[in-house]
Amino acid sequence: MRYFIEITYDGSNYHGWQIQNNANTVQGILNEALSKILRTEISTIGSGRTDTGVHAQMQVVHLDHEEELNEERLSAKLNSLLPQDIAVNKIMPVNSEASARFDAISRAYTYKMHRHKNPFLYGKSYYFSQSLDLEAMNHCCELILKWTDFEAMSKVKTEVNNFNCEIFEALWQKHNDDIEFNVSANRFLRGMVRALVGTMIEVGQGRMTLEEFKKVLESNDRTKAGRSVPAHGLYLRDIIYPKDIYL
Known part of the structure; x- marks a missing residue:
């Protein structure tokens, strides 16, 4: 199934949203937390990149997972594992073709x-x-x-x-x-x-x-x-x- 995750973050300590080699990024931290909780490698796709130091009151990413997820339970687990400057607001199931990047109006x-x-x-x-x-x-x-x-x-x-x-x-x-x-x-x-x-x-x-x-x-x-x-x-x-x- 595919899910949208809505997150908020303070970008001060990150080299932007998008994952990079040898750099601390929001996407990298989120992927790591999701992979640990779901016990499989997870790669998210965001609505778009934010540069180093830019903040997000609302960023949306999507992920695919074979099994149906309990949205509230996963949100709670993520928020307990993520650092204080990144928070999950909500997780929503979407249709299998939905794209956080390309479907944004x-x-x-x-x-x-x-x-x-x-x-x-x-x-x-x-x-x-x-x-x-x-x-x-x-x-x-x-x-x-x-x-x-x-x-x-x-x-x-x-x-x-x-x-x-x-x-x-x-x-x-x-x-x-x-x-x-x-x-x-x-x-x-x-x-x-x-x-x-x-x-x-x-x-x-x-x-x-x-x-x-x-x-x-x-x-x-x-x-x-x-x-x-x-x-x-x-x-x-x-x-x-x-x-x-x-x-």
């Missing part, structure tokens, strides 16, 4: 920033003390909601067939001294959200106009976009799947 990210130094937000939010014009940055959001080709916001060395993404949501919001950028799309390119945030910060500081931001998108040239902001402010927030894949 949308993925959503949040980028978190704070303006005043706060030790309790260290490693969880990007400390940025300078003033930002969120109205100007939200004009950038209005533009990217209508845009499709995001090659200028993608890491250069990436293997994809195209750079087209459909953005469903893009909005900057302020909560007291905290600032959040929320974005959802049918897909994201490697480094895309952090590049978008870094470039919109340029607009928010008055170093780049909206027209110049548009020209960056038109250029398809990553070197013309802003810097990539730190990974620790980024959270994979939500993933949506078709309802008919669940049993």
Whole structure:
């Protein structure tokens, strides 16, 4: 049978989601725990990779197992075995063709920033003390909601067939001294959200106009976009799947 596992993790201590040789990854830790509990080698497939230091409020993976599993019992066993910075939220049976990676309708990210130094937000939010014009940055959001080709916001060395993404949501919001950028799309390119945030910060500081931001998108040239902001402010927030894949 095939199952979806929904997990949450603090990415601070990991070299990203995807398993790598000689590196501590979330997928590697999860596979090891599952293999130990189920007494057979388990290899999970995730909805997508998150880079080193990026967090996930919701990551979804799928696994196959010959025998029917007790979802609540397996969740409890996993949570007792996994480290404190990784938690299983729930396990759900799905149809045998369901894919955590390819069946996702949308993925959503949040980028978190704070303006005043706060030790309790260290490693969880990007400390940025300078003033930002969120109205100007939200004009950038209005533009990217209508845009499709995001090659200028993608890491250069990436293997994809195209750079087209459909953005469903893009909005900057302020909560007291905290600032959040929320974005959802049918897909994201490697480094895309952090590049978008870094470039919109340029607009928010008055170093780049909206027209110049548009020209960056038109250029398809990553070197013309802003810097990539730190990974620790980024959270994979939500993933949506078709309802008919669940049993």
